[in-house]
Amino acid sequence: MDLNLQITSSGSDSYADGEIKDEQTNNERAILCTELNRVSAENHQLRDLLSQLNRNCNVLQMQVVSLMQQQEHSQRAQIAPKNEIINGRGEERNNVNDIVERQFMDMGQNGKQVKTDFDTRMIGNTTLYLPHRDTNESWDMKRLGKEKSQVPSQTHLLDSSTTPKLNGITSDIDQATEAAIRRARVSVKARSEASMISDGCQWRKYGQKMAKGNPCPRAYYRCTMSASCPVRKQVQRCAEDRSVLVTTYEGHHNHPLPQAAVAMASTTTSAATMLLSGSMPSSDPNYFLAGAAINSSGTSPISVASISATAPFPTITLDLTRVPAPGAQVPVPALPSNTLPQRAAPAESTFSGVQRSHELRLGQQSRDQAQKLPSLPEASRATTTNFAADSNFTAAIVAALGSFMAMGSGHQSYNDTQIGNPKFSGK
DNA sequence: CGCATTTGACCGGCGC
DNA sequence: GCGCCGGTCAAATGCG
Numbered sequence: 406m407d408l409n410l411q412i413t414s415s416g417s418d419s420y421a422d423g424e425i426k427d428e429q430t431n432n433e434r435a436i437l438c439t440e441l442n443r444v445s446a447e448n449h450q451l452r453d454l455l456s457q458l459n460r461n462c463n464v465l466q467m468q469v470v471s472l473m474q475q476q477e478h479s480q481r482a483q484i485a486p487k488n489e490i491i492n493g494r495g496e497e498r499n500n501v502n503d504i505v506e507r508q509f510m511d512m513g514q515n516g517k518q519v520k521t522d523f524d525t526r527m528i529g530n531t532t533l534y535l536p537h538r539d540t541n542e543s544w545d546m547k548r549l550g551k552e553k554s555q556v557p558s559q560t561h562l563l564d565s566s567t568t569p570k571l572n573g574i575t576s577d578i579d580q581a582t583e584a585a586i587r588r589a590r591v592s593v594k595a596r597s598e599a600s601m602i603s604d605g606c607q608w609r610k611y612g613q614k615m616a617k618g619n620p621c622p623r624a625y626y627r628c629t630m631s632a633s634c635p636v637r638k639q640v641q642r643c644a645e646d647r648s649v650l651v652t653t654y655e656g657h658h659n660h661p662l663p664q665a666a667v668a669m670a671s672t673t674t675s676a677a678t679m680l681l682s683g684s685m686p687s688s689d690p691n692y693f694l695a696g697a698a699i700n701s702s703g704t705s706p707i708s709v710a711s712i713s714a715t716a717p718f719p720t721i722t723l724d725l726t727r728v729p730a731p732g733a734q735v736p737v738p739a740l741p742s743n744t745l746p747q748r749a750a751p752a753e754s755t756f757s758g759v760q761r762s763h764e765l766r767l768g769q770q771s772r773d774q775a776q777k778l779p780s781l782p783e784a785s786r787a788t789t790t791n792f793a794a795d796s797n798f799t800a801a802i803v804a805a806l807g808s809f810m811a812m813g814s815g816h817q818s819y820n821d822t823q824i825g826n827p828k829f830s831g832k
Numbered sequence: 833c834g835c836a837t838t839t840g841a842c843c844g845g846c847g848c
Numbered sequence: 849g850c851g852c853c854g855g856t857c858a859a860a861t862g863c864g
Binding site for chain 2 (some may be wrong): 462609610611613
């Protein structure tokens with residue numbers, strides 16, 4: 406206002422007009438810059454908030470899983486507490502959990518230091534160790550179970566796989582172990598007509614080979630969410646059953662992951678860690694880790710996860726084709742729908758994994774036969790109980806299964822190359 | 833035109 | 849040393 410008065414009182418009108426316009430332009434520019442800065446700052450804050458919410462969501466998901474496992478265990482312990490005491494399984498489990506907890510402790514310089522990295526929360530009798538809110542924790546989630554003195558403690562260590570460092574914890578793992586973990590592999594077998602299962606990550610195909618003993622070509626992908634991400638995966642159709650897609654993951658991500666990808670990444674890392682924990686019997690070439698869910702007839706166990714020592718690299722296989730799980734009924738917190746990848750899904754290229762497996766069975770069998778399948782709660786209870794022997798890995802597997810089911814509603818694979826499809830010519 | 837995929841070449845490990 | 853095999857590279861090709 407003052408400026409206008411001064412200018413209008415000057416002698417040169419044309420000069421004054423030009424100056425006024427310049428001043429107005431400068432003012433508008435300054436205002437716009439200020440506004441832009443404000444919006445940028447607000448945007449930054451919102452992103453931080455969103456990131457924090459995602460982390461909290463992951464933490465809560467894993468806590469729910471863990472609590473449900475504990476609940477299941479409590480119920481079973483009430484049903485047959487004597488059996489465990491008589492056959493000594495209770496003691497054995499405690500030993501296992503001691504090992505798990507020791508593994509966790511070993512990852513830090515000492516347990517005390519590790520624990521001080523977390524806030525603690527009490528839910529019932531369970532102590533939860535959460536990452537500090539005010540730090541950019543590379544841990545998506547850590548959880549320690551009940552105190553040792555109580556019935557089977559469960560320790561869930563979820564390597565974030567989303568960041569290069571684990572804030573003073575990974576730094577204590579010697580490099581050889583880290584290298585070994587990188588070489589450890591996790592295979593996922595799932596029924597899918599799509600060329601690739603949706604795991605929430607973005608992949609770029611960098612090669613394809615015909616592998617010996619399988620007429621279907623093997624495709625090689627690398628993660629493209631970060632330029633330096635070391636994660637690779639191989640996708641190949643099963644020779645025996647070409648409706649089954651075998652996806653093998655290697656390495657862990659060194660960048661933040663979308664929530665939809667967290668479960669799989671966690672599974673990979675947890676499996677790798679577990680594989681190297683020495684918990685598997687050396688005498689067994691193929692050791693069925695867990696998931697020996699007994700079906701309703703009580704005859705044939707359904708293997709869900711197995712460890713292979715015969716493969717060139719330590720490999721754990723999750724066989725989702727055998728999980729008799731209809732859709733969303735698994736007692737696993739399905740990921741919220743808003744965590745689904747944004748890419749629109751075409752009609753047919755959706756991964757349905759477990760769900761499709763079940764649908765196929767229903768399509769091939771009569772209703773009566775289908776009803777003979779183990780009911781889900783029954784099967785999952787057995788699975789959960791057996792998994793509890795290695796709870797570190799349990800939560801990750803369960804989370805991965807839940808994630809798959811949540812994604813079953815439709816997500817396009819990153820590319821639509823048909824692996825093993827007749828129209829696809831191998832090398 | 834830029835980017836993703838394809839595919840032949842290349843490399844290293846392993847067994848003989 | 850040689851061949852086989854799995855894995856990766858990179859130029860060519862295709863596609864939107």
